[in-house]
Amino acid sequence: MKIRAAVTATQGQPFDLKDVELASPKGDEILVRVVATGVCHTDAAARDLGIAPYPIVLGHEGAGVVEQIGDNVRDMEVGDHVVLSFAHCGHCSHCLTGHPTVCERGGELNFGGVMDDGSKRLSCDGHDVATFFGQSSFATYAVVSERNAVKVDSDVDLALLGPLGCGIQTGAGTILNRLKPGFGDSLVVFGCGAVGLSAVMAAKIAGCKNIIAVDLHESRLELAQELGATHSVNSKTEDLVGEIKRITDGGSEFSLETTGVPMLVRSSLQVLRPLGTSAIVGLTHDVTLDVHHDLMAEGKSMIGVIEGDAVPRVFIPRLVGYYKEGRFPFDKLIQMYDFDDIEQAFADSKSGLTVKPVLRISSLSSAPAPPGLNRKAPVRH
Incomplete structure (x- = not known):
């Protein structure tokens, strides 16, 4: 056809x-x-x-x-x-x-x-x-x-x-399926595009105490707060890590990095408290880390997550349900x-x-069938 x-x-x-x-x-x-x-x-x-x-x-x-x-x-x-x-x-x-x-x-x-x-x-x-x-x-x-x-x-x-x-599933799924923050935990989200903002909404559903949005664009930081972020920090802030540690009283349990910017990838580890976890979902190339100070010395973890570690047939209907309830x-x-x-x-x-x-692409109402298309379902025996 x-x-x-x-x-x-x-x-x-x-x-x-x-x-x-x-x-x-x-x-x-x-x-x-x-x-x-x-x-x-x-x-x-x-x-x-x-x-x-x-x-x-x-x-x-x-x-x-x-x-x-x-x-x-x-x-x-x-x-x-x-x-x-x-x-x-x-x-x-x-x-x-x-x-x-x-x-x-x-x-x-x-x-x-x-x-x-x-x-x-x-x-x-x-x-x-x-x-x-x-x-x-x-x-x-x-x-x-x-x-x-x-x-x-x-x-x-x-x-x-x-x-x-894809994008919304990635952000929300990384929070709800993989990081699974507990009630009262803190999350820092680096990048307030569709993936990051979906994570913000999911963190609110999960009951995070501090949901900190990081981005260059003030308009996106404002939207993040409308969607559930408790704090916003412009990534141009001179002491970005220090400001986030001040907000979280020493560091966050979790962070999500969506930008792929090497400096922010490293920051996503540095804002964590001991035993914290950073999830990387952005397209990221070479990053220089001080493995001892940024990662190992405080027992931190850095993990990669694809598509929010979701089973789409289970997770997407749940997101639709949250949307219908006004929570997503x-x-x-x-x-x-x-x-x-x-x-x-x-x-x-x-x-x-x-x-x-x-x-x-098209209207929801039924469109004329292209030539050669039989819409009838096949007969099953």
């Missing part, structure tokens, strides 16, 4: 909105009409840094409506509202023990450009086009494994929900853009003008 998609032809090239051919879903796959999809820094990295093959259709925070299902699909039905998350095999020891974020095939399935069986579903001008995160949601339609899809309540605005599949107002992070304005959305994300851009 013909769909419209944003194609990245080569490294660093602008998005090209064009007609692309999408193959039908196979056994355990579903066809999703994409209603909206979030713009994430990982998409920018894939476009600019060559971490995935080209040509490729990016996008990995999709949300939409199931329009067709494969013969072996068991958990989805036509008409279901779904959020699309990261790809994972579902069979390795990590997947089977509740840690699909570190799936043994995770690199291949999310960044290798292929589906489970090693094939591709997209083509353009007679050439194969790579898939991203098993979904490629910068498109009007996506074919995904049902494992990638999370059924969500139909009474919530579907256009808002795509970022739950992630909609305050989101700014909607038309699909045609994808370049502007990326520019506004890079500049910090928009915390979480979301591309509106």
Whole structure:
């Protein structure tokens, strides 16, 4: 079937909105009409840094409506509202023990450009086009494994929900699934983008006493306090570590580093009290540490966390529940853009003008079926 998609032809090239051919879903796959999809820094990295093959259709925070299902699909039905998350095999020891974020095939399935069986579903001008995160949601339609899809309540605005599949899941999940602060603990969040602000909201749910937001932009620090931060510190502060230790009376139990800035990565350790833990979720390169003073001498820990160590089918519905209760107002992070304005959305994300851009791809109301699409579910015997 013909769909419209944003194609990245080569490294660093602008998005090209064009007609692309999408193959039908196979056994355990579903066809999703994409209603909206979030713009994430990982998409920018894939476009600019060559971490995935080209040509490729990016996008990995999709949300939409199931329009067709494969013969072996068991958990989805036509008409279901779904959020699309990261790809994972579902069979390795990590997947089977509740840690699909570190799936043994995770690199291949999310960044290798292929589906489970090693094939591709997209083509353009007679050439194969790579898939991203098993979904490629910068498109009007996506074919995904049902494992990638999370059924969500139909009474919530579907256009808002795509970022739950990656960025928001990463921030909130790192707090609630991995760090698990206790009532009265302190947390320092370095970086108030979508990931950091999601962590702020999660820390409030967890009952943290001090939730300290660190960022360069005063507007984001103000938003952090609106969302639950008890204190905000501009990272330009001359004695950043000293100020945070003053607020926490000697140091925080936990910190979350989202920026990837080497100086702040080190600071995320230095603000901790003895036995504290720093979680690193930002794309980070070489960092110089004084391992003795920054880490070992006070028994501190530094851990890496991917996708909030979440099981999406369990965690994302919980976040939707918190949202419906008014306890997780992630909609305050989101700014909607038309699909045609994808370049502007990326520019506004890079500049910090928009915390979480979301591309509106189609309306929620039923759209006419593209030629050749039979929406009926297959007959099961």
